[in-house]
Amino acid sequence: MKRRIILAGGGHAHLAVLADWAARPLDNTERWLVTSSRHTAYSGMLPGWLAGIYRANELLIDLKPLAERAGARLVIADAVRLDVAARTLSLSSGDEIGFDFLSLATGGETDISNLATLGDRLLPVRPVGTFMERWSTFMERTVLTNTVGIAVAGGGAAGVELALGAETAIRRFFRNARVSLVTPREGFLSGHAPRVRTRALEELAKRRIDVHFAQAAGTEGGLLLSNGHFLPADCVIAATGSRAPRWLARSGLARNEDGFVAVGADMRSTSHDFVFAAGDIIDRIDRNLERSGVHAVKAGPVLAANLRAAIEGTELRQYQPRSRTLYLLALGDKRAILSWGRIVAIGNWAWRIKDWIDRSFVGRYTDLARHG
Ligand SMILES: Cc1cc2nc3c(=O)[nH]c(=O)nc-3n(C[C@H](O)[C@H](O)[C@H](O)COP(=O)(O)OP(=O)(O)OC[C@H]3O[C@@H](n4cnc5c(N)ncnc54)[C@H](O)[C@@H]3O)c2cc1C
Structure with a gap:
């Protein structure tokens, strides 16, 4: 049997x-x-897609031919x-x-319990495929306006990378664009070395991304912060971690x-x-x-x-x-912060390492699907 x-x-x-x-x-x-869904997205490349560095098909893996090679019945x-x-x-x-x-x-699942009131302005980062569709629609709809405000809720690696990627994306199209990052202070790149946090804050400041250390609650027009500020936003990307x-x-x-x-x-x-x-x-x-x-x-x-x-x-x-993990934080402009234990460095070369690792990962499975 x-x-x-x-x-x-x-x-x-x-x-x-x-x-x-x-x-x-x-x-x-x-x-x-x-x-x-039939395609699975390699999330490490999503901020690069947002920044316009990757095309959608470069981060999506088609599971149909892969399942066929594995002799598995695929049910969507x-x-x-x-x-x-x-x-x-x-x-x-x-x-x-x-x-x-x-x-x-x-x-x-992305935890959006405090943000649901935002309605259509809310873009949870998962499922990634839906996020990609909704971001594209948002950009098409907004491209004719002069001013745009984007907030990213969540200060983990995904939130920081997405804020930087979004800033690169909108800088090209809007004269008056503003990107904000909202995160509780203790959630900002938690688990990363203190020097990574410092370097990331410097990069965010250089790119004029406002960082608010606060809890955020969704309203119809933006985010109400626990420090009493109201942050108007046309779009709120929820990268609030996995529940x-x-x-x-x-x-x-x-x-x-x-x-x-x-x-x-x-x-x-x-x-x-x-x-x-x-x-x-x-x-x-x-x-x-x-x-x-x-x-x-x-x-x-x-x-x-x-x-x-x-x-x-x-x-x-x-x-x-392993006791130490190599982290590469993409900065949305073909640079990255590399950290490995106490070693922290930043540059274009670190991005090239990340790009190579990410492309190799997706390539391994697309090649397997195509050629076995
Ligand atoms: C923007 C972003 C950037 C990230 N960058 C990095 C990074 O650089 N480095 C890093 O280490 N981590 C990164 N992460 C975290 C990483 O994506 C996750 O830790 C990883 O995807 C978890 O893998 P998984 O197999 O558990 O789930 P996933 O890779 O999310 O896969 C889940 C799969 O299950 C399917 N699915 C979901 N619900 C159901 C259901 N009910 N029934 C059937 N199928 C279902 C989905 O369609 C998907 O195919 C990032 C996350 C995000 C959001």
Whole structure:
């Protein structure tokens, strides 16, 4: 009897699993990929797209040919409910699929709870495909006006890069353009070295991006800040970090108090040994692991090996991240801030390293899809 494995989510963490299946067949299995859209966006290149450096097709990976190479059936739908006791996954299409093994990597949701009142002015950064469409529409609609105000809510790496990318984009078209970044002080590039924060603040100031250290609440015309200021905005980009997906709420799966799936170093659910998870959706019970593309990508090969091991009944591996991570923060003008441990440097050469890493990543999967 064939055993059915479902991958839920076609993003960073599952690409290595598809590559593994394409490289080595997994006997006696039926493989499915259930994901919201046919293309997955490599988020590290999104600020560069905003800045006009990349075309859309340079950061999008087509999952259809990749799934075909992996011998996986591709289903374009949202997973909307999981019942681990019954081993079923319900989809937005109304279908309910049974499984023997499940791997979850649907990423996080952008937390817009304080911003929803903004209505059409609000552009959550996830789902990335929708963000790209809405940003393009916004630019087309606004290009004939003289004045434009853009605010980015969220001061993590994504928020900072998007603010700088947006500034590059609108500088070309508008004489009176203003970009602001709103973030609680403790959330500004948290997890990065103090020197990275200092250099980033200098760059933001040079580009005349106003930084407001405050909490933001959405109103119909802009953002009301916790320091009492009102920030009018034609468009608010929400890069407010990942919140756990709500559709897992009544799944029966062990989750932490914020709703993230509890896994061990082997990426296996702590409550159900036939469920694995990786990427932004997880909480590692053995250590703190920040939610980043670096870890989603690097955990991918371990996840692939462990899905295979679970099916074949062999020993599982562990994903142990390196003690130091290389961070490259794009500045939206073909420069980047590089940091590795205590080393912090800035320049065009750092951008070229980032550009090479990012293009190689997307290229690896587009080549695999095309040529096997
Ligand atoms: C603008 C931006 C820039 C970033 N830059 C960097 C960077 O430079 N370096 C870095 O390390 N990290 C970066 N990150 C963070 C990084 O993108 C995430 O940590 C990473 O994408 C997480 O990978 P994942 O596999 O968990 O989810 P994702 O890559 O988000 O993939 C999720 C997949 O699941 C699908 N999906 C979602 N919901 C469902 C559902 N209910 N059912 C089925 N499918 C679903 C989606 O369509 C998508 O294909 C950035 C994030 C953003 C927003």
